Amino acid sequence: MTDTPVLSVRNLVVEIPTRHGVLRPVDNVSYDIRAGEILGVVGESGAGKSMTGNAVVGLLDRPARITSGEILLSGQPIHTLKGEALRRLRGKKMGMIFQDPLTSLNPLLTVGDQLTETILEHLGVSQQQARERAVAALEEVGIPAARSRIDSYPHEFSGGMRQRVVIALALCAEPDLIIADEPTTALDVSVQAQIVALLKRLCRERGVAVMLVTHDMGVIAEAADRVAVMYAGRLAELGPVREVLTEARHPYTSGLMASTPLASQGHERLRQIPGAMPRLGNLPDGCAFHPRCEFAQDRCRQNPGPTLDTCDGRAACWFPLGADRKQEVGA
């Protein structure tokens, strides 16, 4: 069934119990990613982007845990899986790419060792075949002279090349879903574009679903098909990339766009969103963004706050920007 999304997150809630009460770094988040599609996830630091990604692959650090909602991988619930069952899915069905290629690779194992171990773990192939596949995986991510470099240690590669190796590792057991958590943040600007292009190519060629977490609006504009904007653990806006970038409906998205330089926006002066994202233990009533929002009205300060479902399905805002911006929705 090609209609079933590869990843379907439904009303996901992640909670962290602390001495001062329970924090919700991920609060009622829902989204789908289809095969061959890239979902960009943006938001300020601490918005819960990484938490969401970690929850999907079952790598939440204690004491954070999923308390409600569902995660479906090709229609199968995986949020209930534990230990061994979950481990078998990781790498094989879903892969993850982290921010820093310098620290993502084990310094004492050769690149080939790390690749073949992963391949042998998930695909029933011989040692010989695993090695061939490892070489092929390196070639696919654009490592020159892959066959002669396979026995090199990570430190013998440059930063950009290392991130290619990381991508090869994440993809070598042919997963359907890749969660890339800021894969370009730690790289030189000149290398960033190459890595993004590589991710995009692999996604298209292999039909992998990609969740691309980033701070970089340029990366989103370049690679993503759809964008999810997160604010204080909640989805602020979710929609096709062109629409969200050119006509943001949530004031936060619009502020975020105005504060990032985009080639397409020309030479307008950059604006800053006033104030800072509230801390998780200290969220305001109603819409979490209202203290910083220039359009905030009484309703925005009252519970329950807006969600995608209770609004227009695109922006979690009672008074979305756009064509008829004076029109209140969901009322």
Next chain:
Amino acid sequence: MLAYIIRRVFQSVLVLLVVGLVAFAMFRFVGDPVDNMLGQERTQADIERLREQLGLDQPFIVQYWRFLEQAAQGNFGLSYRQGRPVAEILIERLPATLELAFVSGLLALFGGIALGIFTAIRRRGVSANVIMTVSLIGVSLPTFLIGILLIYVFSVELGWLPSFGRGEVTRIGGWTTGFLTESGLKALILPAITLGLYQMTLIMRLVRTEMLEVLRMDYIRFARARGIREKSINFRHALKNTLVPVITITGLQLGSIIAFAIITETVFQWPGVGLLFINAIQFVDIPVMAAYLMMISVMFVGINLIVDMLYFAIDPRLRVDRTAGGH
């Protein structure tokens, strides 16, 4: 890399020169050998003649140089007490100490690494916490007390193991070994535990700390995200990285085992160089003391050097450049 080794060798030589100076100073300033060697019936002429014979009338630097020359050839003169060449006495006693140090070193190394890994992987488990608590007691008890406790339980109360000596030894060439007889092996157990326990707890704690640190690294997280088995994560991905820093400390610990053997050898009347040294102190047998000091420092420096070389062997990053290394 070559430059680094040369620098390290140079440093080692410097350390040995300083230790040599201390050993030499003992000869000069602790008692007058001429006093010791000539009886009560001595004339000023006798003294002068002997001083000249021993080269004691030479300037300090010349004497020091001569001392080093002799020491480098293993010649430390005659023991004041036994009247035999010191080197001969040391060589006779050395096998006992080396065998003891070897066994307790192995015990400390493998016991320490195994327990360290265990307590790191099961850090929330009950048994791991019990081990950690017991090890704290182990570190804070002085060696001689542990030795006496072990003797009390296993020799006095249970009567299973001997409380002193080396048991029956077999002579192979110039070497005497306790490994080949039952009584020799039995006699090794308590001293080896006594001597190795402290180092074992240190190594265990070190391995645990390092391992916990390594398990938090990104590459471990990434390995988990690829579905690598826990067993491989712990013993392949994490352990190797843990061992890099552990090796240095462990190497130094093994060196200090030989030095610490003094106490254990005294408690168990183990006929090694440590006991020899203690007896030498009682009799102000300067040549023996000086030779022991030199021998121990050569071992320390040597082990240190080997440990540094091992670093290169285990960590591929260091083979290229040292600055990128560390952990």
